[in-house]
Amino acid sequence: MxxxxxxxxxxxxxxxxxxxxxxxxxxxxxxxxxxxxxxxxxxxxxxxxxxxxxxxxxxxxxxxxxxxxxxxxxxxxxxxxxxxxxxxxxxxLDRMNAIRSIDTIANTMVAEAGCILGNLRRAAEAEHRLLPLSLAAEDSCQIGGNLATNAGGVNVVRYGMTRELVLGIEAVLPTGEVFHGLRALRKDNTGYDLKQLLIGSEGTLGVITAAALRLLPRTDVRSVVLAAVESPAQALSLFSLLYARCGARLQAFEFFTGDCVDLVLAHAEGVQEPFATRYPGYVLVELADTTDESALGALLEQVIGTALDDGLCLDAAVSASLAQLQALWKLREEISEAQRADGPHLKHDVSLPIERIPAFMDSMAQRVARLDPGIRPFIFGHFGDGNLHYNLSRPAGAGPDWATRHGKAVTAEVIDEVVRYGGSISAEHGIGQLKRDDFLRTKDPLELRLMSEIKRVFDPAGIMNPGKLL
Ligand SMILES: Cc1cc2nc3c(=O)[nH]c(=O)nc-3n(C[C@H](O)[C@H](O)[C@H](O)COP(=O)(O)OP(=O)(O)OC[C@H]3O[C@@H](n4cnc5c(N)ncnc54)[C@H](O)[C@@H]3O)c2cc1C
Structure with missing residues (x-):
């Protein structure tokens, strides 16, 4: 042609x-x-x-x-x-936005790729089921994008990443052939699980057009506590206690520093100072269950009481109403927007072996201070999954081009430290254009070669999303 x-x-x-x-x-x-x-x-x-x-x-x-x-x-x-x-x-994919089916016996939903995640969550709720994938962008992102990035979000500690919620995929390969993998079977051990290659492939192998998703029981009963902590080490001990005592009810375990609270109070509307004193760090914990609100609240009170007695946290505020629960969550959810309002910054969505987070944060703080003591770290994330958003904002007084001029050098420090601690340079956001060089520099050569060979099998002409990932 x-x-x-x-x-x-x-x-x-x-x-x-x-x-x-x-x-x-x-x-x-x-x-x-x-x-x-x-x-x-x-x-x-x-x-x-x-x-x-x-x-x-x-x-x-x-x-x-x-x-x-x-x-x-x-x-x-x-x-x-x-x-x-x-x-x-x-x-x-925005016009391919139909929910093809919801099955409340098999507990599955088949949705087209362009469905907005929040709409799918509400549709599941209307059938008394839960689609547990939840993130701050859920009213804009699409389920196809969630699969293509293997999105995480706030409930991974309980339900896993997007990958763990997908039973089947329909996709179109660059040849125009349709991959009819839209089976909603729980069990299917018939050879290589090809849909897994499309999940997290960032549009480099084909176009996902629909997905069969797992639905879970709706967890209407929720209880949230905001606990103040001295350090990441204390947050880690608190996580261990909560995991042991609350088991599968532990739905979210988020961490943010006191600096993040300052940032949110400065830029977001309708947010309140959580305690009379500003603390170095905060942990937001959500427990959720299908039934028995008072038992859930009592469990949380009891465990937090133990944590306070044993010195695993400094202070705690347990939600007593839905409004309070939402107010506590707002503190965490507004951090990304507040940082955007604060100006250009460097985002590092990294993951680490959870037990190494405290040592990583100490060592990283020293590296950042050596680079420029004025850099303002805003560290938050899905701590229970070992996932930190290690974001760095420009020093006070630095020009708006700070990130452009110094970004590469600063990010290289973070990446090197993450690799040294056995972590991942992209926990949930993916590679795209932003992290391609760091990905190619740090990924194991054998894994890179296998990925390139898989790419050639799916996309021999190399037309799918060039310049991203590989
Ligand atoms: C405020 C905010 C909070 C966020 N919080 C989180 C979080 O907690 N956890 C998390 O994981 N992410 C988070 N994100 C990032 C983002 O929401 C996710 O990566 C999301 O999964 C992207 O979905 P999307 O539909 O917007 O995809 P897009 O941004 O449009 O695309 C992302 C990638 O997927 C590919 N793609 C999109 N649709 C398809 C398709 N149908 N077939 C093949 N490839 C496709 C694109 O080519 C691209 O490579 C957040 C983003 C914002 C703005």
Whole structure:
């Protein structure tokens, strides 16, 4: 196919309503959520059916046109943003947003890739079931994007990452062939589990068009405590106590520093100082169960009482109402937005063997101070999963280009320390464009080679999301 023939053929195959070509209409699809990346594209394709995705990809492969799958664009690594090539096609799943079925006997839901996660959670709730995947971006991100990034969120400590909630996938390969893996079976040991390769592949192997998801019993009874801690070591001891005493009821175990509270109080509306004193660190714990509110509250009070007696926390506030529970959560949920409002910063979504977090944080603090004592760390995250958002904001008085000028050197310090402590340079956000160099520098060569070979099997022409991940 001649390059000039491609666009007319795409429009002819899918219709002008599905293929957006006017530059002013394409513009909103070319930048990422954080405004770090901006690319180019000749068209945005917005299919409504799997057959249209198939037709679009087959044509793109024939013409060697790069394809960038796009979900809700809440990803934090520039993975859904096209690169600088004007030949790119952005393939948006936003119109494929039907819930195909909810089965309350098998406890499964089949949803198209463009469904907004929050809508799926509400649909499950309406059937007295729980879709446990939950993150601050849930009213914007799409389930296809969640699968493509293997998203984590606040309930991983209990339910695992997205991968653990997926029973089946329907996807379109770059050849246009449809991968009919939408089985909702709990047990299926028939050879390699190919859907697992698509989960976390960041749009580099194919386009996910639908997923069969596990549903769980709805946990309507919730109890939250905000505990103040002296140090990450104390948070670790508290985690161990809670895990032992509350078992599967432990639904979230989040950590943030006192500096994060300052940041939220400075930038977010309707947030209150949690205690009379500012403490070095805070742990937000949620317990949840299907029934018996008073028993759950009593359990939490009892365990926190033990923690206070044994010196595993300094202070504690247990939620006595839904409003209080939401207010405590707001302190944690507003941190990302508050940091965005504070100005350019460096995000590091890392994970560590949980027992090594205290030593990592001590050693990292020294490294950061050696680089520039003015750098302001805002550290928070899903502590119970060993996941820290080790975010660094520019020193007071530094220009807005601080992150651009010093980002590479500062991030290299964090990455090296994470590797030294046996952690991962991307706990849940993925690699995208942002972490590609660090990923290629630090990943085991054998694993990289196997990934490249898998990529060639799925995408021999290399059209899927070039410049991301590999
Ligand atoms: C405020 C905020 C809080 C967040 N909190 C968390 C958190 O707690 N945990 C967490 O894990 N993440 C978090 N994120 C990051 C983000 O929400 C997740 O990575 C989410 O899974 C991305 O989904 P999306 O639909 O926005 O995908 P996009 O950003 O559109 O795309 C992400 C990647 O998936 C690919 N992709 C998208 N759809 C498809 C598809 N159908 N088929 C194939 N590839 C596809 C894209 O090409 C890209 O590589 C947060 C983001 C924000 C803004």
């Amino acid at each position: 001649q390059p000039d023939d491609f666009l007319p053929r795409l429009v002819e195959a899918l219709g002008p309503d599905t293929v957006v070509t006017r530059p002013e209409d394409i513009a909103p699809w070319l930048a990422d959520w954080r405004g770090l990346y901006r690319g180019q594209a000749q068209a945005v394709v917005r299919p409504r059916r799997v057959e249209e995705v198939s037709r679009a990809l087959a044509l793109c492969q024939q013409a060697a046109v790069p394809v960038v799958p796009r979900g809700g664009n809440t990803g934090l690594c520039g993975a859904a943003t096209p690169d600088g090539s004007p030949r790119n096609v952005v393939l948006s």
